[in-house]
Amino acid sequence: MAYTEEELKKELEQQEYQYGFTTKIESETFPVGLNKDIVRKISEKKNEPKWMTDWRLSAFEAWEKMEEPEWSNVNYKKPKFQDISYYSAPKTKAKYDSLDEVDPELLKTFDKLGISIDEQKKLAGVAVDIVMDSVSVATTFKETLSKKGIIFCSISEAIQEHPDLVKKYLGTVIPKKDNFYSALNSAVFSDGSFCYIPKGVKCPMELSTYFRINQAGTGQFERTLVIADEGSYVSYLEGCTAPSRDENQLHAAVVELIALDDAEIKYSTVQNWYPGNKQGKGGVFNFVTKRGLCHENSKISWTQVETGSAVTWKYPSCILKGNNSVGEFYSIAVTNNYQQADTGTKMIHLGKNTKSTIISKGISAGKSQNSYRGLVRIGNNAENARNFSQCDSLLMGNNCGAHTFPYIEAKNKTAQIEHEATTSKIGEDQIFYCNQRGIDTEKAIALIVNGFSKEVLNKLPMEFAVEAQKLLEISLEGSVG
Amino acid sequence: MLEIKDLHVSIDDKKILKGLNLSVKAGEIHAIMGPNGSGKSTLSSVIAGNEDYEITNGSIIYKNENIEDLSAEERANKGIFMSFQYPVEIPGITVTNFIKTAINSNLKARGQKEMAANEMLKKIREKANLLEIDSKFLSRSLNEGFSGGEKKRNEIFQMAMLEPSLAILDETDSGLDIDALRIVANGVNKIKSRSNAIVIITHYQRLLDHIIPDYVHVLQDGKIAKSGNKELAFELEEKGYDWI
Numbered sequence: 001m002a003y004t005e006e007e008l009k010k011e012l013e014q015q016e017y018q019y020g021f022t023t024k025i026e027s028e029t030f031p032v033g034l035n036k037d038i039v040r041k042i043s044e045k046k047n048e049p050k051w052m053t054d055w056r057l058s059a060f061e062a063w064e065k066m067e068e069p070e071w072s073n074v075n076y077k078k079p080k081f082q083d084i085s086y087y088s089a090p091k092t093k094a095k096y097d098s099l100d101e102v103d104p105e106l107l108k109t110f111d112k113l114g115i116s117i118d119e120q121k122k123l124a125g126v127a128v129d130i131v132m133d134s135v136s137v138a139t140t141f142k143e144t145l146s147k148k149g150i151i152f153c154s155i156s157e158a159i160q161e162h163p164d165l166v167k168k169y170l171g172t173v174i175p176k177k178d179n180f181y182s183a184l185n186s187a188v189f190s191d192g193s194f195c196y197i198p199k200g201v202k203c204p205m206e207l208s209t210y211f212r213i214n215q216a217g218t219g220q221f222e223r224t225l226v227i228a229d230e231g232s233y234v235s236y237l238e239g240c241t242a243p244s245r246d247e248n249q250l251h252a253a254v255v256e257l258i259a260l261d262d263a264e265i266k267y268s269t270v271q272n273w274y275p276g277n278k279q280g281k282g283g284v285f286n287f288v289t290k291r292g293l294c295h296e297n298s299k300i301s302w303t304q305v306e307t308g309s310a311v312t313w314k315y316p317s318c319i320l321k322g323n324n325s326v327g328e329f330y331s332i333a334v335t336n337n338y339q340q341a342d343t344g345t346k347m348i349h350l351g352k353n354t355k356s357t358i359i360s361k362g363i364s365a366g367k368s369q370n371s372y373r374g375l376v377r378i379g380n381n382a383e384n385a386r387n388f389s390q391c392d393s394l395l396m397g398n399n400c401g402a403h404t405f406p407y408i409e410a411k412n413k414t415a416q417i418e419h420e421a422t423t424s425k426i427g428e429d430q431i432f433y434c435n436q437r438g439i440d441t442e443k444a445i446a447l448i449v450n451g452f453s454k455e456v457l458n459k460l461p462m463e464f465a466v467e468a469q470k471l472l473e474i475s476l477e478g479s480v481g
Numbered sequence: 482m483l484e485i486k487d488l489h490v491s492i493d494d495k496k497i498l499k500g501l502n503l504s505v506k507a508g509e510i511h512a513i514m515g516p517n518g519s520g521k522s523t524l525s526s527v528i529a530g531n532e533d534y535e536i537t538n539g540s541i542i543y544k545n546e547n548i549e550d551l552s553a554e555e556r557a558n559k560g561i562f563m564s565f566q567y568p569v570e571i572p573g574i575t576v577t578n579f580i581k582t583a584i585n586s587n588l589k590a591r592g593q594k595e596m597a598a599n600e601m602l603k604k605i606r607e608k609a610n611l612l613e614i615d616s617k618f619l620s621r622s623l624n625e626g627f628s629g630g631e632k633k634r635n636e637i638f639q640m641a642m643l644e645p646s647l648a649i650l651d652e653t654d655s656g657l658d659i660d661a662l663r664i665v666a667n668g669v670n671k672i673k674s675r676s677n678a679i680v681i682i683t684h685y686q687r688l689l690d691h692i693i694p695d696y697v698h699v700l701q702d703g704k705i706a707k708s709g710n711k712e713l714a715f716e717l718e719e720k721g722y723d724w725i
Contacts, residue, residue, distance in 0.1 A: 427569065430570075430571060434554075436529050437579075438643075439583055443586065447579070450574070454574075
């Protein structure tokens with residue numbers, strides 16, 4: 001008999017989240033709860049200067065007065081912020097000079113993730129910074145980079161070693177009080193990555209950060225700051241995984257990008273946090289604020305592949321402040337089972353002749369809900385601003401939802417704004433056609449989805465594109481219906 | 482190769498095939514002709530394994546195996562190919578990528594290794610030449626924006642690549658101008674061998690000017706009403722279906 005849907009479902013229920021393992025590394029974890037003392041303690045733990053402690057405290061004060069926003073198209077049980085531990089670090093020495101010093105257990109974790117540092121080093125020439133739970137574990141290639149004057153290190157290290165740069169730029173794109181989660185992050189961020197590309201330097205390799213939540217009952221609050229000085233270029237990759245756990249884990253990161261005159265930043269994310277099980281239990285709440293500021297003639301390009309998390313709520317955005325600056329947003333968001341995603345971008349055109357492009361591909365399966373939400377705002381002085389947006393949704397089965405919320409505000413008559421949107425379903429005739437050529441249904445769906453997502457996949461750096469394609473397939477397994 | 486015995490098929494409780502018999506041997510070309518609604522396309526869909534159709538009686542034996550319980554992809558992997566009357570579009574997937582995926586699925590199902598990239602490329606070039614296909618065509622998205630002729634040529638290209646034992650060409654001539662018809666027919670004639678069999682399903686005789694069938698069958702009201710050689714096709718063209 002032909003492979004029935006029932007059989008398929010059964011088989012897929014047995015398939016587990018590939019990255020759902022925990023690593024036996026002793027961690028030092030703070031008691032749960034959040035108050036001024038905890039904020040101070042985090043700062044103290046990291047030997048931070050007073051200005052940093054004060055910065056955190058003022059963020060905390062702001063956060064205390066703020067209310068959790070509710071406007072998104074997602075439903076979830078709000079995290080109990082006093083039940084979370086705000087600091088967890090692998091107990092071994094937190095900083096390593098070479099990989100030989102890294103805990104072998106930790107290295108095994110990376111092997112399981114399929115990102116053996118060694119291999120990365122050999123293969124791609126990717127410099128990797130890994131943030132596990134809260135602490136940055138290893139930054140490879142530091143020496144090679146430093147010859148060019150490039151700084152790529154953990155944010156904690158940057159606060160110690162490059163306080164002037166941090167002071168100058170931290171919180172300038174996303175102010176502490178920007179929103180509830182950015183305020184929380186500003187108060188308690190434990191680590192993250194820092195990157196500075198000097199004037200006129202093209203970073204010779206992809207810079208990459210891997211984030212992983214390991215410890216139970218912790219939240220992860222990384223902070224990333226990327227500064228591309230005049231005329232420089234950098235391509236930055238970020239990957240995320242977490243173990244399978246029954247409870248929801250909170251991930252509230254803040255990423256700030258600054259592209260000075262004539263600079264270009266390409267920021268790519270493959271987000272594969274644990275999405276929860278088939279019944280929608282567990283999974284990561286991914287509430288992230290990402291924003292970039294473009295000075296004259298500069299360009300910021302966000303590319304994201306979002307396949308994980310129980311709830312994703314994020315809008316990587318560009319403030320096109322400088323004349324002739326360019327913002328791009330390429331996104332694939334996949335939701336399956338009970339996952340929910342409300343994601344998109346904001347393109348804020350302030351300068352003259354600014355250009356933005358938005359390509360969003362949403363794929364919904366199972367009982368999931370997938371929303372694109374985007375804002376294109378053209379300011380008074382943004383003469384000849386142009387935007388092109390394209391939002392495509394692909395539905396699988398009859399129990400999922402795709403939503404599009406495009407907001408357009410144009411205050412300058414010379415603006416040109418185009419918006420295109422399509423919604424389609426994977427057709428049984430498409431699947432039968434593939435079947436008739438000997439391609440099974442799972443593979444057929446992968447093929448159709450890859451074709452649908454191609455414009456965005458093409459924007460990813462090579463090695464990441466392959467990984468992202470595999471992820472799309474894994475995320476959609478069991479979605480035939 | 483193919484033995485169909487007393488085949489009864491329904492879709493949504495509507496009886497379409499009502500006791501059809503057909504025997505096809507390796508090396509033969511059979512043409513199945515008939516008026517609209519006689520069950521021609523149902524026959525091809527049922528052989529290919531479309532699950533919308535229900536076999537209520539009779540059997541389809543392919544290479545001495547009853548294939549009723551096999552899925553469409555299992556049948557394909559055993560060497561059954563259907564050229565679709567209306568090939569579907571898959572945006573973003575190139576002709577090359579699609580055929581590569583299909584061939585490797587076939588090989589995998591037969592327990593063989595995937596085909597090496599250079600071998601694949603060589604084969605693609607060879608078959609593309611055979612069907613006078615431009616290399617630019619191969620990097621376009623599958624059937625997206627293809628003309629009727631291009632779609633059909635692409636079907637025959639896939640057939641040439643997959644080298645099936647049994648090929649069913651469902652209304653392959655529809656939507657083709659005379660040049661495209663000639664190219665498609667030439668392609669089929671070149672693929673034809675003593676070890677494979679071809680069943681051509683068509684409304685008109687004109688494709689049979691280019692591909693000479695060994696047998697012609699007339700399908701009427703769900704049954705084979707008359708069988709003969711290629712002369713029968715001319716007769717049908719002249720007199721229509723009503724005289725049978």
